[in-house]
Amino acid sequence: MPEEKKEYPHIPQEIIERVKKLREEIEYHNYRYYVLDSPVISDAEYDALMRELKELEEKYPELITPDSPTQRVGFKPAEGFKEVPHAEPMLSLDDAMDENEVLEFDKRVKKFLGLPEEAQIEYTVEPKIDGLAVELVYEDGTLKLGATRGDGYVGEDVTANIKTIKSIPLKLKKFDEDAPEIPPRIDVRGEVYLNKEEFEKINQERIKKGEPPFANPRNAAAGSLRQLDPSVTAKRKLDIFCYGVGKVEGYNFKTQWEVLQTLPKWGLKINPLVKLVKNIREAIDYHHEMEKKRQELPYEIDGIVIKVNDLSLWEKLGTKARSPRYAIAYKFQPTQVTTKLLNVVFQVGRTGAITPVAILQPVQIGGVIVERATLHNEDYIKNLDIRIGDWVLVQRAGDVIPQIIMPIKERRTGDEKEIKFPTECPRCGTKLVKKPDEAVWRCPNPNCYASLIRKILHFASRLAMNIEGLGEKVAKDLVDRGLVENVADLYYLRLEDFLRLPGFAYKKAKNLYEAIQKSKKNTLARFIYALGIRHVGEAMAQLLAKKFKTLDNLMKASMSDLMSVEGVGYEVAKSIVEFFKNEHNQEIIKRLLDAGITFEEEEEKQEEVTPKLEGLTFVFTGALKSMTRDQAKAKVLQLGGKVSDHVSKNVDYVVVGEAPGSKYQKALKLGLKIINEEEFLKLIGETQ
Known part of the structure; x- marks a missing residue:
């Protein structure tokens, strides 16, 4: 925008500069996303940049230029593929991030059509697949061309690769007697995607080869489909959901729902979750339903697509520069964002396992502020080459602990620092050990402070010995004052010992003391679970108690005895045998029994x-x-x-x-x- 300062004297210079900077940033990220299939920011951050630019251009329309990112769909095709013009543009969709924006979309549609606000408009709704949009051109029922969306007007010819996708028919057929005749020409639009399992498999292979993993299934699908060698694409289990049509000769669809119902009759795959709704409220309900189902689906979705059903209204509503007025994408809260890795701390778990935890620049993911994320283990850090100071892609799905997916190496400045995994326990200084068949380093010190706190909390938990009132602060205070060195010590504490703890008056001390005494009468299953044996959860503890009847029988059980129990495999059996062979564990169990712990029969x-x-x-x-x-x-x-x-x-x-x-x-x-x-x-x- 040359001479902008002179051309628009009434617009603040900082606004002009911001618009220019936003366009430059978005064009760069378009290049990374569409051409290289290697984004350096999350979808949520990209959406935020685009929304800010759109808002500024709406406020200052004089600044809109033909080459603005808001006036086109994507980016020019990558070199190496022949360019293919679309007979009808493949426009992108405007996004709605909340319910109010969806309701506003509905109001705009009615207003544009001259309908009253109380009018009911029928919509089709479907999951928004995290994949790559393509167009399939069929002439006389035969697949002649497969193209990417490209910039919306010109795509890339990926026909050879498209043909490797088994769910795409090379020849359309009538699979239903009631189906219309196949048109002489039909341009079918769809979304090519990878399911979650295949995505994970591809990323694991890339990490093993020292290659950067794909950020998400969409980039994996794009990278797979845009291979110059179709044999590479063929190895990837790409799939497709068809969602609409472009140019059609010889047949006139009346509704979008008719399109969705007809395509499968010709052999084209559509998403089985598509639905016809009576109004915008039902569309919003569908969004909430899909958000609940999101985690259990075998493929990634990032929202839903809402389209006016009546195709005659599409012509009346028309399109804007880069998006139609008859459809909108109602997005979910993002589960992936980029943020900065500030530091790494190493936590010691109940079994002594050392877990690296990333300290992040606080960021919101799915409506939750995230400041920490797991880095799994040393191999994970090395394979991905994650460093302190990196910008990283962080993911949070459902209630899973956030994890770092990959570093954004392109954003490195040279000031990043290598993450050095400790050789000694960060809490007690004991030399760490790692078994040949494990990826986890462990502190072997049974008296390690950090693992001791976790052991006490597990032992006292509701599903174990159920000692009410023994939380983390109390556990730390007991250990810090030298009152407890292992779980058995809990049963040798006196009432006056609790009165020495900060915040404990007589009543509180008496309640905790009595809760510990009460827990002495328990079931064998709860006791086994409370011991914290690796791989032995509550259900497994019940199976072991039922099978062996007494603690003595269990402690003497051989590998073959244990593996005769339904659900007990080699690793579980080995863990149990090793636990009871350990002299330190034997001593703790003896002291627990000497303190008066007895086992009641499970209620039948x-x-x-x-x-x-x-x-x-x-x-x-x-x-x-x-x-x-x-x-x-x-x-x-x-x-x-x-x-x-x-x-x-x-x-x-x-x-x-x-x-x-x-x-x-x-x-x-x-x-x-x-x-x-x-x-x-x-x-x-x-x-x-």
């Missing part, structure tokens, strides 16, 4: 309850809302069912909670019965 509730799950095997993955996974497993066992930690063809039900792991993907592959938490509760006769 099974006799009172119909074994409705008898013969059924369950696997749980993801976080449940109404109970912990261990509690859910215990309910299955109580009702006569079995629980497994491994997905196989012998499993009857896979119960999926929030942010499920690889078990969910494996269950999909095997075609197992998958149910959500609500369905599980109905199955066991409970309501949420």
